[in-house]
Amino acid sequence: MATKRAYASPLRQQAAARTREQVLRCAAGLFAGRGYGRVTVADIAAAAGVSPKTVFASVGSKSDILDRIVDQGVTASGHEEAVGRLLGLSDPRDLLRELAAATRLGNEGQFVVHEAIRKALPAHEQAEELWERATGEYRRALGAVARHLDTLTPRPPTSVEETADLLWFWFGPSGWRTLVVENGWSWERAERFLCRTATATLC
Template sequence: MTGGRPYHSPRRAQEAAETRRDIVRAAAELFATNGYARVTVADIARAAGVAQQTVYSSAGSKSDILDEVLAEAIRNSGGDANLAEIRLTDDLPTALALLAHGTRLGNESQEQAVDIIFGAMPVHENAAQLWAFATGQYRETLGQIAEHLRDKGLVEDAERTTAVLWFYFGLHSWRSLVRDNGWTWDDAENWLARQALAALG
């Protein structure tokens, strides 16, 4: 017998990745429509057109799939690009207007994922860990923006500013104005930018 590297099939790897994507997307639709608690792995398998064992082997448990749904939303939220453009600013009104617009786009484009987070929180087996995972990078980005504002001499305390930015531009603020109170995204963006400027200016 001769030794060698294991055979790797690009086509098989691509098919596996596509199956995983199909599972995650099917799960996201079910979580958003039916609520995380009501969805079973069997439901996900049926919606994705695969066997239950394929769900487990390809994407993991229901909780693992939820993590992947949220990770994909985080990757697609535009936070890094928003941070980069804000780092080019040197005045507070411009920086906050860009932050209001950037977080608006992130929350608007990933509204389904935000709905899933809030729906899963009351029933998830580890709600604190879920919330930390869902919001950790968001809050970290706001912290980096606060540090930029401090370094430019626009605010004094980066830690306090981070808290203020989360209050005005975090998940709850957008959800409260748009979902709970029926505001348009434009109105919410403009109002939150003005309020944040009044609080920090």
């Protein structure tokens, strides 16, 4: 007797994908606003306009939701393409100007996701691993830029390791957050300042 094959409706799959995106978007907003520890699956369900059962079925537990948010943030950062462009530049001033613009674009576009992750750290049982997943590739990309800067003229007056540390200090998520959130600067003002500071120090 032939086994009945399950039929996967494209429309149903599209609807499920939209539901997942809605759940993740609402969860990121709630985590960023209230903090991971203060948000329940019921809160996420209410914000997304679905039942808690649908949240569990489409994405999983609250921890699963945060995992998906981290993965989405890493995928959406576009760091590989940006680094490829930067490594093709031969003038250090042009490179730092492009780096400031690219990291602003990434941090501004992923701000809610970054805040969701940051505010989850005190309440998440695997906070260190979570932060490494969220920022590891970003930091390694800045390390690649530091190594490239060391091959250009004029070379930075710092070692490659120190240059990489400085790039992370200026252009990592915490540097942007300090200027934009804590100091209330515009993203444009922060970009100009970071570019000017990096150029004055390294060139």
